[in-house]
Amino acid sequence: MNERPTRRVTMAQALIAFLRNQYVERDGVKQPFFAGCFGIFGHGNIAGVGQALQQMPEFRYYQARNEQAMVHSAVAYAKTKNRLQAFACTSSIGPGATNMVTGAALATINRLPVLLLPGDIFARRNVAPVLQQLESEHSQDISVNDSFRPVSRYWDRITRPEQLLTALPEAMRILTSPADTGAVTLALPQDVQTEAYAYPEAFFRERVWRVPRNRPDRGMLEQAAAWIRESKRPLVVGGGGVIYAEATDLLRRFVDQTGIPVGESMAGKGSLRYDHPLCLGAIGATGTLAANRIARDSDLVIGIGTRYSDFTTSSKTAFQHPDVRFININVAEFDAFKHFALPLVGDAQATLAELLTLLAGYHVDENYSAQARQLHTEWDAEVQRIYDVRNEPLPSQGELIGAVNELSSPDAIMVCAAGSLPGDLHKLWRARHPKNYHMEYGYSCMGYEIAGGLGSKMAAPERDVYVMVGDGSYLMMNSEIVTSIQEGYKLIIVLLDNNGFKSIGSLSRSLGQDGFGTRYVFPLNGVLPDDTAGTEAQTLPVDLAANARSLGAHVIECKTYADFVNALAAIHTTDRTSVIYIQNDRYLGVPGYGSWWDVAVAEVSTNPQVQAARTEWETMRAQVRSFLEG
Numbered sequence: 001m002n003e004r005p006t007r008r009v010t011m012a013q014a015l016i017a018f019l020r021n022q023y024v025e026r027d028g029v030k031q032p033f034f035a036g037c038f039g040i041f042g043h044g045n046i047a048g049v050g051q052a053l054q055q056m057p058e059f060r061y062y063q064a065r066n067e068q069a070m071v072h073s074a075v076a077y078a079k080t081k082n083r084l085q086a087f088a089c090t091s092s093i094g095p096g097a098t099n100m101v102t103g104a105a106l107a108t109i110n111r112l113p114v115l116l117l118p119g120d121i122f123a124r125r126n127v128a129p130v131l132q133q134l135e136s137e138h139s140q141d142i143s144v145n146d147s148f149r150p151v152s153r154y155w156d157r158i159t160r161p162e163q164l165l166t167a168l169p170e171a172m173r174i175l176t177s178p179a180d181t182g183a184v185t186l187a188l189p190q191d192v193q194t195e196a197y198a199y200p201e202a203f204f205r206e207r208v209w210r211v212p213r214n215r216p217d218r219g220m221l222e223q224a225a226a227w228i229r230e231s232k233r234p235l236v237v238g239g240g241g242v243i244y245a246e247a248t249d250l251l252r253r254f255v256d257q258t259g260i261p262v263g264e265s266m267a268g269k270g271s272l273r274y275d276h277p278l279c280l281g282a283i284g285a286t287g288t289l290a291a292n293r294i295a296r297d298s299d300l301v302i303g304i305g306t307r308y309s310d311f312t313t314s315s316k317t318a319f320q321h322p323d324v325r326f327i328n329i330n331v332a333e334f335d336a337f338k339h340f341a342l343p344l345v346g347d348a349q350a351t352l353a354e355l356l357t358l359l360a361g362y363h364v365d366e367n368y369s370a371q372a373r374q375l376h377t378e379w380d381a382e383v384q385r386i387y388d389v390r391n392e393p394l395p396s397q398g399e400l401i402g403a404v405n406e407l408s409s410p411d412a413i414m415v416c417a418a419g420s421l422p423g424d425l426h427k428l429w430r431a432r433h434p435k436n437y438h439m440e441y442g443y444s445c446m447g448y449e450i451a452g453g454l455g456s457k458m459a460a461p462e463r464d465v466y467v468m469v470g471d472g473s474y475l476m477m478n479s480e481i482v483t484s485i486q487e488g489y490k491l492i493i494v495l496l497d498n499n500g501f502k503s504i505g506s507l508s509r510s511l512g513q514d515g516f517g518t519r520y521v522f523p524l525n526g527v528l529p530d531d532t533a534g535t536e537a538q539t540l541p542v543d544l545a546a547n548a549r550s551l552g553a554h555v556i557e558c559k560t561y562a563d564f565v566n567a568l569a570a571i572h573t574t575d576r577t578s579v580i581y582i583q584n585d586r587y588l589g590v591p592g593y594g595s596w597w598d599v600a601v602a603e604v605s606t607n608p609q610v611q612a613a614r615t616e617w618e619t620m621r622a623q624v625r626s627f628l629e630g
């Protein structure tokens with residue numbers, strides 16, 4: 001019998017040796033899939049994965065400060081790399097592991113790859129309960145890591161070393177699949193991590209995972225072309241899939257050839273340059289007047305790489321044409337079928353290329369195109385108007401966004417996630433290249449901003465990375481400033497302090513609740529004061545600039561718009577992560593432009609303001625579409 005060669009190593013050593021030899025290839029370009037491993041060690045991973053990482057320094061280990069944050073960094077890295085490269089994340093058992101659950105949900109919702117390796121309780125069980133173990137009287141087959149199941153695209157627990165042989169190929173299939181990607185969780189019992197096994201040598205061979213450009217069904221493509229030719233007012237909704245598929249050049253050709261205008265989702269902003277005459281900018285709840293006007297009367301919506309979140313569809317009120325139909329180009333069948341669409345299940349590049357050929361000679365009606373171009377021009381003027389507001393004494397958020405946009409290099413990356421910034425940025429940011437606008441808005445997770453900025457900078461060290469973050473998000477997670485300094489990745493953090501939650505404050509007022517619980521102020525007469533308290537409310541003695549300085553960042557404190565502009569210029573001379581701190585107005589907001597977002601309002605209340613908000617909600621609720629007609 002032929003003896004096949006084996007390699008006797010621990011499970012953790014096998015895991016790292018396997019990961020470092022995984023490659024992806026798209027369009028003939030091959031690269032290693034993993035950029036390394038973020039981690040925080042504890043007793044649940046130090047002797048296993050920790051030992052393996054020390055032994056194999058070529059698979060670079062990065063020390064994070066918080067497990068949730070390291071998953072954000074990993075995810076932002078993958079997003080910046082258009083999902084062609086990713087990170088592994090190792091944690092101890094218990095709280096180190098569950099800290100990653102939020103990151104896992106964020107990755108899966110945003111369809112971004114990350115490999116999570118939480119440590120787990122002993123598989124041999126004889127010393128249970130171990131430190132940090134969740135005991136159950138019903139089963140010994142439960143640990144806190146089961147909480148990763150619903151937020152992972154693939155979940156497994158490796159209770160014998162040889163299970164890696166079947167688990168890792170599945171993990172790679174999911175991570176490198178444009179349709180199925182998300183968080184992959186392999187729970188690793190601490191004893192099994194250290195157990196040796198004679199793995200077949202072939203397991204450690206270089207593997208190349210090809211990322212395909214699948215093409216849709218030909219008959220459906222022809223039908224789509226026919227629908228487009230029949231349409232009077234077609235509209236493209238550009239989603240994240242346009243960017244991940246690197247289909248932005250093709251989209252521009254599609255728009256130039258057909259005259260069809262484009263509205264962009266949060267993940268899709270940058271699909272078309274902001275100054276293209278048929279770019280209508282943001283669509284939906286945080287959309288522009290241009291995109292929302294065109295959407296309202298569109299009879300054919302061509303969704304490309306979008307999952308149609310409630311923000312994109314204004315909670316299904318954005319499209320009001322009685323006979324509106326949808327064509328969805330998407331790698332994921334799940335998304336392609338949404339809104340009873342004609343599903344073109346395929347890669348955005350491959351599909352647009354074929355569709356273009358089928359649409360030879362077709363152009364939308366000139367009046368329609370002219371209307372779209374006119375709306376584009378009017379919108380650009382509105383952006384400029386908001387950029388040019390000079391509010392006193394505190395500057396407006398809109399003018400600060402304008403300054404960052406205008407004074408940052410056109411090839412910079414702006415990273416943001418939660419608060420009032422995403423809505424304002426979606427409308428106001430002038431995206432000059434597909435990676436210019438990095439918004440995490442699938443999970444809109446406070447705390448993503450700085451950690452995500454780090455991941456983005458690691459993926460694109462040649463670009464300036466601007467992190468735009470509110471005081472609430474900053475307080476929730478600022479830890480990765482330290483990691484950015486440790487690793488020499490300079491972030492430019494723009495910290496906008498408005499003493500609490502501007503976003504939820506304004507939402508609260510719109511619901512008749514006076515901003516209750518959204519201000520960072522001292523209790524007044526035993527309760528936390530809301531917006532009606534005015535100047536009676538006393539702000540907290542928190543010094544966020546000093547906080548950032550204490551973490552090692554270079555800090556520039558600004559009071560006025562002029563200070564802010566100077567700081568944006570001075571920031572290029574600093575040698576490390578730098579924070580531009582400025583207070584801004586809590587109440588001055590950017591308006592909505594013909595949009596709505598469904599937030600449930602109390603059906604009965606003793607408060608007349610709440611009753612009024614409910615009546616308004618009922619009016620809008622009546623406009624919600626189910627798209628059964630298409």
Ligand SMILES: Cc1ncc(C[n+]2csc(CCOP(=O)(O)OP(=O)(O)O)c2C)c(N)n1
Pocket residue numbers: 418419420421443444445446447469470471472473474498500501502503504
């Ligand atoms: C982890 C998390 N918790 C809660 C929320 C709900 N939420 C959305 S925005 C927001 C306030 C954000 O405050 P800040 O960062 O200061 O931004 P601002 O609204 O002031 O612009 C909250 C609590 C969230 N998105 N994420």
Ligand SMILES: [Mg+2]
Pocket residue numbers: 419470471472496497498499500501502
């Ligand atoms: Mg705030």
